[in-house]
Amino acid sequence: MNAYRQWLVASVQVGGCSLSVATKPGVLAHGTTDVAAFMLAEAVARRGVAGAPCRSVHLHSGNGLVAAVAGQAGYAVQAYDRYLPNVEATRRTLEASGGAAPRVAHGVLATADMPSGGADLVTIRIPTDRLGVQMAIAEAYRCLAVGGVCLLAGGNDEGVKPAARWLERVFGGVRLDAQHSGHRLLSAVRRAGEPADPAALASPWMNPDHMRATSVSLGAGEFTQYSRPGVFSWEHLDEATAMLAETARIAPGESVLDLGAGGGALGVVAARATQTGRVLLLDADADAVRCAARTVIGAGVHHVEVRASDAGEAVGDARFDVVVTNPPFHVGKATDLAVPRAFIEDSHAHLVPGGRLYLVANRTLPYERWISDCFGTVRTVHDGRRFKVLGATR
Known part of the structure; x- marks a missing residue:
């Protein structure tokens, strides 16, 4: 079996809960201990559930550790993550660890299926981007019933201190519950009435359909690329993608696969070059998939499919x-x-005999050996100051 797709299960004890946590390469904190997730899990285990059934929402669920503890503690669990490997890890962890039947969704926000005020507990394992943290805190406030608790954890080098300030701005109060190994666990309670600063909840990014539109001149013409916070290079077309678009050679009628499509710019260039050939765009990021789909529709290329x-x-x-x-x-x-x-x-697996790979990377990354192992040979198509385009033929 391909090592990347080989799932491992680790037995974990947290706050009296016995769990089986699923992981593999590509899952958050694979091969390491996620201190922030353990801090959240321990806090959830201490809380437990008393009385009527309670609902918990877990944003940026990672490998599902925190959601699994909540399930064993008696919460009805809803877990969300933008990255598909994390979604599958969460699903596997929850299935292996028991508890109430969960909902696990591939997405950044819970807007589609969690009514406002419907949750008693929200946990946030913070992402590393500032706007992503702000969206998660706003989503927590929206989801929580009055008296509900938001638990947030992350590393000092991941922005947990600015996250604490934003948490206070929204909830009106924040408590430092624990700190360990450069990480902090924070809690806040949703009180009755308006948020402390209503403007903090007014971000247009809380609308999942709000996207940044960037005019792009690339390949055979201009088009608009759509993106959202957290999508790779979401504020501008990155230099490496532009370099790949200018150097890859695609003939009319050829079929093209774009692995890691981001906002979809490369897919549009490929579709215009092939004219009639099939083009498939893939990405693990839920928002990237939605943005790429909008980009290709807006560009008027109709023989393109986008999948998670x-x-x-x-x-x-x-x-x-x-x-x-x-x-x-x-x-x-x-x-x-x-x-x-x-x-x-x-x-290599998805190219026809004679099919061609074009890969762009930072000049320091050691991809030549892996390409050579798969394809037999590798060539440098373009060698720039910061990036290189590597090519190979099956």
């Missing part, structure tokens, strides 16, 4: 003439080179 996928998993048995990719190599703040290696292996 962990690496190339959603391709199925299909084969393509060309694969283009700018593979991610961060999971949270950590570097995880198992992810780009999986992209390279999946590229």
Whole structure:
């Protein structure tokens, strides 16, 4: 079995709860201890549930540890994560650990299926982007009933101190419950009446359909790329993607697979180059999938499909003439080179004989050996000051 897709299960004890936590490469904190998640889990275990059934919402659920503890404590669990590997890890962890039947969703916000005031507890394992933290706190306030509690944890190097200030701005009070190994656990209670600062909840990003529109001139013409906070390079077209778009050679009629499509710019360029060939865009990020779909529709290219996928998993048995990719190599703040290696292996698996891979990467990343292992040879298509485009033929 491909090592990237080999699931591992670890037995974990938290606050008297016995859990089986699922993980694999690409899942947050794989191979390490997520201190923030353990702090949240221990706090949830201490709270328990008394009396009537209670509902908990878990934002940025990661491997599902916190949600599983909540399930064992008696909460009806709803868990959300924007990254597909984390969603699958949460689902597996909850199934293995028992508790009330959970809902696990691939998304940033709970807006679609959690009514305002419907939750008694919300936990946030903070993301590393500022706007992502602010959205999560606003979503927690929206979800919580009066008297409900928000628990938030993260590292000092992940922005937990600014998160504390935003939590106070929204809830009107925040308590430091614990700190350990450069991490902090915070709590806040939703009180009756208006939020402490209503303007803090007025962000347009709380509307899932609100997207940033960026005019892009790339390849054969101009189009608009749509994006949201947390999507890779969401505020502008990144230099590496532009370089890949200018150097990849796609002939009319060729089929193209874009692994890690982001906001969809490369997919539009590929669709215009192939004219009639099938183009499939894949990304693990729920918001990236929605943004890429809007980008390709707005660009008027109609032979393009966008799917959520962990690496190339959603391709199925299909084969393509060309694969283009700018593979991610961060999971949270950590570097995880198992992810780009999986992209390279999946590229080889889904190319027709004679099919071509075009991959762009930071010049310092050691992808040549992995490409050579899969394809036999590797060539440098373009060598820039910061980025390189590597090519290979199956």
